[in-house]
Amino acid sequence: MNTKLKVSEISKIYPGCVANDKVSLEFGSGKIYALLGENGAGKSTLVKILSGVVKPDEGQVFLNNESIKLNSPLDAKKNNIGMVFQHFNLFETLSVFENLSIDSDKKNEDLRVLVNDILKKYKFKIELDIPVLNLSAGQKQKVEIIRCLIRNPKVLIMDEPTSVLTEQETDDLFISLKQFSKDGILIIYITHKLKEVLSLCDEVAVMRKGKVVSVSNTNNEKIESLANKMVGENLNTIKKKINNFKNSEEILKISNLNFKSDDPYETNLNNLNFSLKKGECLGIAGISGNGQNELFQILSGEIITEGTSIMFRNKEIGKLNPRERREYLMAFSPEDRISQAAVPELKIYENVALNNFKSSNFFEKGLVNEKKIKEHSKKILSNFSVNTDNVELKSQFLSGGNLQKLIIGRELITSPELLVCFNPTWGLDVGAINYIHETLIQINEEGKSSILISTDNDELLKLSDRICVIYKGKLSKIMNADTVTAEKLGILMGGGSID
Amino acid sequence: MEVQLIKIEKRNDLSRSIYFLTPVLAIFLTLFGGGIIFYILGFNPIEALKFFFITPISDLYGLSELLVKATPLCLIAIGLSFCFKSNNWNIGAEGQLIFGGIVGGGVALLFYNHDGFYVLPIIILSGAIGGMLFAMIPAILKTYFNTNEILVSLMLVYVAKLLLDYLVVGPWSNPEGFNFPETRQFSESARMPILFGGLRIHAGIFITLITVFLSWLILYKTYLGFQIKVSGLSLKTAKYAGYKGKTMIIIVFMISGACAGLAGVGEITGPIGQLHRNISPDYGFTAIIVAFLGRLNPVGIIFASLIVALTYLGAETAQIFLQVPKYTGQVFQGMILFFLLGSDYLLFFKIKFLGLKKNEF
Numbered sequence: 001m002n003t004k005l006k007v008s009e010i011s012k013i014y015p016g017c018v019a020n021d022k023v024s025l026e027f028g029s030g031k032i033y034a035l036l037g038e039n040g041a042g043k044s045t046l047v048k049i050l051s052g053v054v055k056p057d058e059g060q061v062f063l064n065n066e067s068i069k070l071n072s073p074l075d076a077k078k079n080n081i082g083m084v085f086q087h088f089n090l091f092e093t094l095s096v097f098e099n100l101s102i103d104s105d106k107k108n109e110d111l112r113v114l115v116n117d118i119l120k121k122y123k124f125k126i127e128l129d130i131p132v133l134n135l136s137a138g139q140k141q142k143v144e145i146i147r148c149l150i151r152n153p154k155v156l157i158m159d160e161p162t163s164v165l166t167e168q169e170t171d172d173l174f175i176s177l178k179q180f181s182k183d184g185i186l187i188i189y190i191t192h193k194l195k196e197v198l199s200l201c202d203e204v205a206v207m208r209k210g211k212v213v214s215v216s217n218t219n220n221e222k223i224e225s226l227a228n229k230m231v232g233e234n235l236n237t238i239k240k241k242i243n244n245f246k247n248s249e250e251i252l253k254i255s256n257l258n259f260k261s262d263d264p265y266e267t268n269l270n271n272l273n274f275s276l277k278k279g280e281c282l283g284i285a286g287i288s289g290n291g292q293n294e295l296f297q298i299l300s301g302e303i304i305t306e307g308t309s310i311m312f313r314n315k316e317i318g319k320l321n322p323r324e325r326r327e328y329l330m331a332f333s334p335e336d337r338i339s340q341a342a343v344p345e346l347k348i349y350e351n352v353a354l355n356n357f358k359s360s361n362f363f364e365k366g367l368v369n370e371k372k373i374k375e376h377s378k379k380i381l382s383n384f385s386v387n388t389d390n391v392e393l394k395s396q397f398l399s400g401g402n403l404q405k406l407i408i409g410r411e412l413i414t415s416p417e418l419l420v421c422f423n424p425t426w427g428l429d430v431g432a433i434n435y436i437h438e439t440l441i442q443i444n445e446e447g448k449s450s451i452l453i454s455t456d457n458d459e460l461l462k463l464s465d466r467i468c469v470i471y472k473g474k475l476s477k478i479m480n481a482d483t484v485t486a487e488k489l490g491i492l493m494g495g496g497s498i499d
Numbered sequence: 500m501e502v503q504l505i506k507i508e509k510r511n512d513l514s515r516s517i518y519f520l521t522p523v524l525a526i527f528l529t530l531f532g533g534g535i536i537f538y539i540l541g542f543n544p545i546e547a548l549k550f551f552f553i554t555p556i557s558d559l560y561g562l563s564e565l566l567v568k569a570t571p572l573c574l575i576a577i578g579l580s581f582c583f584k585s586n587n588w589n590i591g592a593e594g595q596l597i598f599g600g601i602v603g604g605g606v607a608l609l610f611y612n613h614d615g616f617y618v619l620p621i622i623i624l625s626g627a628i629g630g631m632l633f634a635m636i637p638a639i640l641k642t643y644f645n646t647n648e649i650l651v652s653l654m655l656v657y658v659a660k661l662l663l664d665y666l667v668v669g670p671w672s673n674p675e676g677f678n679f680p681e682t683r684q685f686s687e688s689a690r691m692p693i694l695f696g697g698l699r700i701h702a703g704i705f706i707t708l709i710t711v712f713l714s715w716l717i718l719y720k721t722y723l724g725f726q727i728k729v730s731g732l733s734l735k736t737a738k739y740a741g742y743k744g745k746t747m748i749i750i751v752f753m754i755s756g757a758c759a760g761l762a763g764v765g766e767i768t769g770p771i772g773q774l775h776r777n778i779s780p781d782y783g784f785t786a787i788i789v790a791f792l793g794r795l796n797p798v799g800i801i802f803a804s805l806i807v808a809l810t811y812l813g814a815e816t817a818q819i820f821l822q823v824p825k826y827t828g829q830v831f832q833g834m835i836l837f838f839l840l841g842s843d844y845l846l847f848f849k850i851k852f853l854g855l856k857k858n859e860f
Contacts, residue, residue, distance in 0.1 A: 302738050323741025332739070340735040346728075353725065354740040363722035 003029035003064060003154040003186045005050075010059035012045050019045035020056065021210040029154070029186040032177060034197040034218070036230055037207035038429035043190050046207070047157055050188075051083040052076035063154070081155045082148030086163060088140050092133040096143055099132055104150055111150070118149050122176055137287070138169030145176070155186045162196060166287055167457075167490020174200050192230070192430075194223045195458075206230055230430060245465065248277040251449050252418060253311040259294055259303065259473075267291040269298070269473045276418070276449050281440070283464030283481070284453045285489050291473040292453045293335070296422045299451065300332040301325045313417065326357060331416035333407055335423040337400070341407045344396035348388075348406065349377040351395050355410050376413070384409030385435065401432025408439060419443060422453045437463060457486050471495050504853035510846070519799065521846050522792050525838040526806060532834050542821060550820045551813035551831075561812065563698035567770055568811045571596070571762035571779070573804035574707045575786035577714045578758025580795040581751040584718070585727040586734070589752060591637065591652030592759040593783025594659040595630040599760025600767045601663055602629025604774040607689040607767070608671060608682060618688040623706070623764050630760015631753045633659065638752035642745040648752075656783070667774050681775035691769040703765035710758060715797040727751060759783060780811065781829075788836045807832060 005027040012020040020042045027033050037043045048054040050061065052070040060067050068079050076083065090099050097112065104111055112128070119126065124142050132140060141161060148156055158177070162170045177200065181187050189201055197204050198218055206214045206229040214229050252275060259269035269291050276282050286292055297303040299310070300322050307316035317325055322332065334340045342351045353373045356362050362373050377391040384405045388398070395403060404424065411419060424440070425433040440450060440463050453470075454460050460467055467484050469476040469492035476492045488498050533551070534544035555561045575592045582589040603626025610618045637651040664680070673683045691701035718724040730737040730747055737744060766778055789807050793800030814828025 300739065301741065321741040321743070322739060326741070334739060336735070339733055340739050343729060343732045343736050345732050350725070350728075354729065354736065356740070363725070366722050368720050368722065368725060 003184070004062075005155055005186055006062040006065075007046070007050070008060050008062065010046065010049060010056045010061070012049065012054065012056050018210045020049070020059075022059070023207075023210070023212055025205055025212060025215070027155075027186050027188060029184050030181060031202040032181050032187045032189055032200055034201035034204040035188060035190045035207065036192065036194070036197055036204055036226065038192060038230055038431070041207040041230075041429075042210040043207050044159070045210075047083070047159055047188075047190055050076065050081060050155075050157060052081075077151060080151065080153050081157065082151060082153035083157045084141065084144045084148060084159065084161060086160045088144055090132045090140055090143060093131055095129050095131055096126060096135070097128040099143060100128075100147055100150065103147070106150075114150060115146060118146055122179060124176075136169070137164040138166070138172065141165070141173070142176075149180075153185055155188065156180060157188045157190070159190045160192070161189075162191070162193065163455075164288070166494040167486060168494050170196075170490075194226050194230075197221075197226060198223065227430065245277040245280050248279060250275050251278050251313055252276040252451075255309060255311070257298065257305065257309045259298060259305065261294065267294055267473045269294055272475050274468065274475065274478060276451065278417075278449055279444055279447045280465045281444050281450045281452055281463055282478070283460035283467040284451065284470055284475075285457060285460050285467060285493060286453075286455065286470035287493050288455050290470050290493075292422065292455075292470060294473070295470065296332075296334065296420065296453055299420045300330075300334070323356065326355065326414075326416075329415070329417040331355075331411035331414065331419045333404075333411050333419065333421035333424055335426060337403050337407055342395050342403060345394065347392050347394055348381070348398075349374045349391040351406065352377040352380060352391075352410050355414070357414060360414070380406060380409040380413050383413065384439070401428045401435075404428060404432065404436060408436060412439070412443060415448070417448055419448065419450045420453070421450065423455060424452070425454075425456065425459060433459075457489050460489070461486065469493055506851040506853055507848050508851060510849050517846065519794060519796075521842045522794065522799070522803065522839060525792070525835055525842050528838040528842070529831060529834040532838070533831055536830070537821075540823065547817070547821060551817050551827075552809060554820070555809065555812035555816045560698060563695070563700040564812055565805065565808050566700050566704055568808035569804040570701075570703045570707050570769075571766055571782045572786050572789050572808055573801055574710055574762040574765070575759045575783055576789035576793060576800045576804060577707075577711055577797060578755035579786055579790040580714070580793075580797070580800065581718070581727060582755045583731075583790060584795050585731040585747060585751050587638075587641075587748055587751055588649045589634065589637070589652050589755050590649050590787065591634070591654075591656050591783070592755065592786055593779060593781060594652065594656035595633045595756040595759035596763035596766075596779050596783045597656070597659040597663050598633035598763070599626040599630030599756075600763030600774065600778050601659070601666065602626055602760070603764030604682065604685075604767050605666075605671070607685045608774075610686070610689055611683060612686050614686075614688050616688075619691070619768065622689055622768060623761065626764025627757040627760045630763060631757040634752040634756020634759070635749060638749045642748050663774065663778070664776055667776060671774065673773075682773045684773045685768065689768060690772060691765065699770050701765075701769040703769050706761060706765060710761070711797045711801060718797070723750070759786075785832055788832055788839075792835060792839055807835070810835075 007023060007025050010020050010023045023046060035043045035046065045054060049056050049070065052073045052075045055071060061070060062068065063079055070076050100115060101108055101111055106114065115128065124146070126139055126142055132143065135143070161173060165173060177187055191197060198221065201218050204216055204218050204221060204226065205212055206226065208230065254272055254274050257269060257272040261268055267290060274282065284292065294303065298305055301320055301324070302322060305318040307318040310318040312328055312330060315328065317328060338344055353362050360376065362369055374391050378389065381389055381391065386402045386405045386409065398406065408424065425436050440452070443450060452460065452463055461481065461484065464481045466478050467481050468478040469489060471493060491498055530548060534548055537547035538544045556565050575596065579589060579592055603622045606622045606625045633655065636655060637648040640646040640651050641648045667680045667682055671682045673679065673681055691703050694700050694702065718727065726737065726742045726747060729740065730742060730744065734744065762782060763778065767774055771778055785807060789800060789803045792807065793803035810828045810831040814825040817823050817827055818825045
């Protein structure tokens with residue numbers, strides 16, 4: 001049966017921001033549609049409207065030419081619109097089958113038959129009676145998909161589904177999605193990853209600032225053309241010069257680094273060894289939760305280790321805390337900018353004062369030198385193009401991109417010899433990502449080193465001189481970036497091995 | 500079945516003036532609530548409230564009494580604000596006050612019949628140190644053994660109370676006191692100077708005012724204050740910035756304990772003049788209300804301590820004129836906290852009514 005979904009003149013206005021501005025789109029079954037846009041482009045709002053989470057201020061949704069009211073997620077389910085969110089809504093301690101039966105009105109025996117049919121049909125390999133917490137991210141996502149399939153969906157909406165998947169799991173997902181599409185399910189795929197749009201989708205709608213700016217067939221598009229539509233300006237594709245560091249001085253040496261945690265939710269680190277030369281960028285890839293967090297904290301000094309396991313410019317620093325390490329010219333940009341790298345309730349200049357050197361004299365004789373901090377903050381705001389010059393502004397009013405610029409600026413303005421950053425562009429829009437990337441390349445060119453822990457492979461390939469992969473707390477061998485491909489990374493990230 | 504759906508959302512646009520005005524609103528609601536209670540008890544609410552809040556401070560003696568009660572409340576609350584601002588929940592100020600009183604009182608007894616300008620400063624100092632050491636117990640247990648400071652500090656209150664009981668009944672009881680549970684009256688050199696003849700207001704108020712000023716300086720103008728603020732907002736950030744979390748916990752408890760100890764020693768060398776079983780009418784607990792009513796802000800705490808001190812006086816007047824128990828004062832203190840927390844909730848969150856929905860589950 002053919003399914004037609006049409007949104008017509010949808011508008012949604014939040015205080016101070018038009019999230020959707022007269023959005024009209026048409027979808028038909030048999031095709032996979034991409035909804036592409038930066039953060040804040042309005043795609044999430046549109047999806048929330050389609051799944052009944054948010055009510056539009058104006059406009060209508062038509063399913064097979066009939067106007068439908070989507071006042072709640074339940075209405076969406078009744079109209080056979082299924083949705084898989086980026087963050088899973090599963091009960092970790094319940095079994096897969098229990099999770100599926102929670103929101104199903106079928107008898108358990110019937111449901112089990114149905115689920116087994118679905119598993120067979122799409123070749124999903126999932127044990128139904130083990131707790132969800134034992135599943136990998138890819139398997140959890142499959143459980144969410146099965147949950148939708150049980151209800152015979154006409155429309156399946158996937159919100160950034162690959163952010164937690166390995167390359168292999170992503171490939172699997174794409175195969176399944178193509179199969180669903182063949183079976184007549186209309187698929188709407190939300191992403192900001194351009195490559196996925198081209199490899200998976202048939203049609204692509206690009207949104208920018210709440211409006212649909214283009215609808216086109218993916219055969220007529222290239223990565224560059226889509227990126228330009230998404231950002232609305234011609235982006236300079238930046239590419240790093242690969243340098244030869246043979247003769248450079250070694251700045252950081254990690255040897256026999258081990259970490260054993262008492263917390264079962266943390267990952268133990270197992271005998272890590274690597275070194276870093278002046279001006280070099282070492283990329284550390286991996287799927288989140290494989291020890292990146294622990295490694296970052298050990299490098300930053302939030303977790304203290306044996307003194308000798310970390311040598312920085314020939315000094316043992318393993319026992320120093322973050323403030324003491326900063327004095328040795330290290331700088332750190334953590335993954336969590338909202339609750340760790342900065343405090344939203346503090347003003348910009350107060351957040352700047354978090355990174356405090358003896359020589360910066362922010363606190364002379366224990367007293368706050370507000371004037372000095374503010375001057376320093378103004379410098380950061382202008383040097384790193386943060387879109388405000390008001391240092392008294394509370395940081396919670398900065399967008400993600402501007403907050404990250406402020407943090408990176410705070411860390412870099414003191415000219416550190418080493419910057420350790422963890423997912424520096426996570427959740428940012430293309431404009432901000434580009435800015436951060438350019439900055440990171442620039443510091444390497446100035447002879448400063450960096451360690452980039454990231455879950456974004458494109459970013460790693462673009463910025464790193466050498467790359468390794470962390471998997472279950474162990475590091476793979478370190479490879480030169482020009483010999484690494486996304487595929488190789490994918491294999492290593494999934495626990496495989498390459499020659 | 501139809502149900503009303505309610506959604507509770509956090510507000511982002513919090514205005515600073517409203518933040519400091521809600522305590523005032525809470526006070527008015529407390530007056531209103533108190534009026535209703537008096538009405539139910541069969542009194543004319545306006546008259547009763549007048550007895551409670553106006554009569555006690557309508558003469559010079561009353562005003563002096565107000566300051567006598569506000570002095571320890573303000574001092575303890577200022578100390579507590581250091582703890583509360585940095586997310587350390589010191590509930591045991593009452594115990595620290597009593598222990599400060601015990602140490603200070605012990606020293607005062609040691610100097611019995613001694614004269615000299617140095618006697619009082621030594622007593623005051625030893626009281627502060629006593630409170631400080633007593634507050635370090637929950638702090639050290641928290642930092643090194645991960646105990647819950649709320650429980651430990653609270654339970655230590657009873658330890659201090661029983662210790663005081665033992666001392667005034669046993670070893671320290673007045674040899675000429677006919678076995679009354681109290682010590683000797685301290686000698687004149689061990690007493691806080693009285694500011695005006697005939698009134699009980701004493702020099703302790705200056706200690707409080709100096710502490711308030713120093714606290715303001717530390718909290719808003721020093722690196723230590725900045726670290727306290729950051730740790731209170733986000734421990735993760737404090738760790739990332741490299742602040743020494745454990746040292747900070749101990750420092751804020753020390754400050755807080757010293758303030759409570761000072762309050763205790765101020766009471767026994769001021770209005771009381773000896774040690775007995777009831778050296779504090781729960782000042783240490785009431786100061787928690789004062790700290791929050793004053794928004795953990797030094798100036799706010801001054802005003803809050805005056806208002807809460809008034810409930811102590813009002814309760815005494817009401818006991819005399821209306822024949823209601825003096826615990827009415829605690830009812831009012833409870834109401835202040837209740838209304839403050841209530842209006843805070845509405846201040847930080849907004850409630851949205853999403854309309855009637857058919858219940859389909």
